[in-house]
Every structure is written in C-alpha cells, then in structure tokens.
Amino acid sequence: MSLTVFGILRIRNLFAVVMLGSIFSLMAAAIFVILDAVDVAFTEASVGAGISTVLALGTIALTTDREKKPSHTKILPLIVVILTGAALIYGTLDLAHYGDPNAPAHRHVAPSYLKEGPEKTGIPNVVTSVLASYRGYDTLGEVTVIFTAGVGVILLLGNWRHIGRRREDEDA
Amino acid sequence: MAAVGLYNYWIVVFLMMAGFYIVIAHDNLVKKIVGLNIFQASVFVMYITFGKVQGGTAPIIADGVTTYSNPLPHVLILTAIVVGVATTALGLALVVRINEAYGTIEEDEIHDQDDDT
Numbered sequence: 001m002s003l004t005v006f007g008i009l010r011i012r013n014l015f016a017v018v019m020l021g022s023i024f025s026l027m028a029a030a031i032f033v034i035l036d037a038v039d040v041a042f043t044e045a046s047v048g049a050g051i052s053t054v055l056a057l058g059t060i061a062l063t064t065d066r067e068k069k070p071s072h073t074k075i076l077p078l079i080v081v082i083l084t085g086a087a088l089i090y091g092t093l094d095l096a097h098y099g100d101p102n103a104p105a106h107r108h109v110a111p112s113y114l115k116e117g118p119e120k121t122g123i124p125n126v127v128t129s130v131l132a133s134y135r136g137y138d139t140l141g142e143v144t145v146i147f148t149a150g151v152g153v154i155l156l157l158g159n160w161r162h163i164g165r166r167r168e169d170e171d172a
Numbered sequence: 173m174a175a176v177g178l179y180n181y182w183i184v185v186f187l188m189m190a191g192f193y194i195v196i197a198h199d200n201l202v203k204k205i206v207g208l209n210i211f212q213a214s215v216f217v218m219y220i221t222f223g224k225v226q227g228g229t230a231p232i233i234a235d236g237v238t239t240y241s242n243p244l245p246h247v248l249i250l251t252a253i254v255v256g257v258a259t260t261a262l263g264l265a266l267v268v269r270i271n272e273a274y275g276t277i278e279e280d281e282i283h284d285q286d287d288d289t
Contacts, residue, residue: 014202021206028213036230036241037220040249044216047257052209055257059202059264063271067200068278077197085189092181098221110242118233126231126243131250142251149258153265 014065018056025049039127180221187214199279201267205260212256219245219252 025048032041096103113134114126121129131139187210194207223245231243267277274282 017203017206021209024210025213028217031217032220035220035224036228037223037246038230040220040246043250043253047253048213052257052260055261055264056202059267062268063277067203074197077193081189081193084192085185088185089182092178092185095178095181097178098180098224110244113243114231114240124233126233127246130243130247135247138251142254145255146258149262152262156265156269
C-alpha cells in the first residue's frame with residue numbers, strides 16, 4: 001500500500017495516478033477482510049475501487065491527463081507534514097494495542113448490540129441490524145447527503161446552463 | 173511488543189500524511205482529490221483496526237462462535253465510505269466546471285489568471 005502511495009506521489013500522468021488509486025482502494029478492501037470487516041470490504045471494493053475510479057476517469061476525459069511540472073519548491077509542506085506525522089505517532093502511543101479484547105471500545109455498548117441485535121431485529125448480521133434498525137435515521141440522513149451531492153453535480157454540469165445562455169443571447 | 177501492537181496505526185499515520193502532502197503540495201486539482209481519497213481511506217483503516225478483536229470473526233452471529241469483532245466501527249465506516257464517494261463526485265464535478273471556466277486544472281495557473289483580471 002505504501003509503495004502505491006509513493007507511485008501516486010511521483011507520477012504526473014493522471015491516468016496512472018487514478019489507476020494506482022483504484023489499486024490502493026482494492027488493497028484497503030483486502031485489509032478490511034483481514035480485519036473481519038466484510039461489509040466494509042464489499043463497499044470499499046465496489047464504491048472506492050469502482051465508482052470513484054469511473055468518476056475520476058470521466059473527469060480526466062473532460063479535462064486533461066497531464067500534470068504540469070511543479071513550479072515552486074515544496075520544503076514548507078514537507079515540514080508541516082513531518083511535524084503533524086510526528087505528533088500523530090506520539091498520539092498512537094496511548095492507543096489500545098491491535099486486537100486487544102479489553103480495549104475500551106469493546107467493553108461499552110458493543111457487547112449489548114452483539115447480544116440483543118439478532119434477538120430484537122431477527123438479522124444475524126449485526127452490522128446490518130445496527131445500520132438499518134438501530135441507526136436507521138443516520139442511514140436516512142446518508143441518503144439525503146447522496147441526494148444533495150447528486151443535485152449539486154447536476155446543477156454544476158447539467159445541460160440547462162447552455163439553455164439559459166441561449167435564452168440570454170436571444171434576448172440580446 | 174509495543175511495535176507489533178501499534179504497527180497498524182503507524183501505517184495509517186504514514187498513509188494519512190502522504191495524502192495530506194499530496195493535497196497541500198500539488199497544484200493539480202484531480203491529484204488533490206486522489207490525495208483526499210487516500211487520507212480518507214487511512215482513516216477508514218484506523219477505525220476498522222479499532223474494531224478488531226484478537227481471535228474474533230466477522231460480526232455475523234453463528235452457532236459455535238463466541239468472539240466477534242466490534243460491529244460499531246464497521247457501521248460508521250460504511251456510512252463514511254458512501255458519504256466520501258458523494259463528496260468525491262461533487263469535487264470532481266467542480267474540477268470539470270473550473271476547467272470549463274479557466275481552461276486549466278492547475279491551481280497556480282488559475283491564480284495567475286485571477287491576478288491578471
């Protein structure tokens with residue numbers, strides 16, 4: 001995964017960058033399977049590696065697939081990034097270790113969802129029962145977000161702009 | 173032992189900073205959005221790492237299984253992935269629109285054109 005990211009950093013052909021981004025998403029999906037998150041892996045593989053790539057390729061087709069040579073030095077961003085990274089590494093030292101069953105995250109409400117979820121909703125997959133039943137309103141909000149994004153894309157790129165312009169021309 | 177237990181988080185930090193660097197150091201708008209996606213994916217990996225329980229399986233209730241990974245981070249990240257692709261779509265639409273208006277998707281050239289007018 002890190003190697004792919006280095007590739008994305010260095011390559012200026014945007015087509016290759018988008019393809020590497022797709023590979024990156026697919027590897028993230030594989031990691032999710034290893035970490036027991038099968039539902040998330042499904043979504044990441046279809047949405048991250050699939051739809052995002054198609055959208056990015058469409059954008060490249062409508063614009064250009066070459067990135068210009070950088071015109072200025074990049075010392076300041078590098079310093080900012082290294083400082084932030086060091087702070088984050090320092091922060092990880094206090095985190096619960098990988099797979100620790102006594103981590104605070106696993107001891108609060110998660111056991112009750114695992115126990116009651118299938119009994120109350122009748123769905124053996126706990127992720128589905130929480131997403132669709134317990135947190136159904138959040139999922140409704142998520143649908144609203146996607147709808148808003150879709151409306152935004154149509155407003156930005158839709159054909160009606162040309163119709164409006166033609167009408168202005170006729171008026172003038 | 174600490175190095176093994178925290179290895180995942182360090183990979184996450186590296187990926188996050190790589191995405192961050194792409195966003196602030198590159199002028200090309202499409203590449204910035206790819207950088208944002210990398211940043212996002214690193215956060216997803218971090219949350220899923222929180223949810224892993226040693227010896228656990230995927231949180232689908234089955235007979236004969238006693239240990240499950242924590243399902244709550246999975247739910248959060250499912251929502252986050254879908255919202256993420258919605259924002260990506262909107263960002264890319266903005267890039268196309270900027271290209272129509274300015275004829276370029278390099279940020280410094282856009283600034284130059286703005287200064288000229």
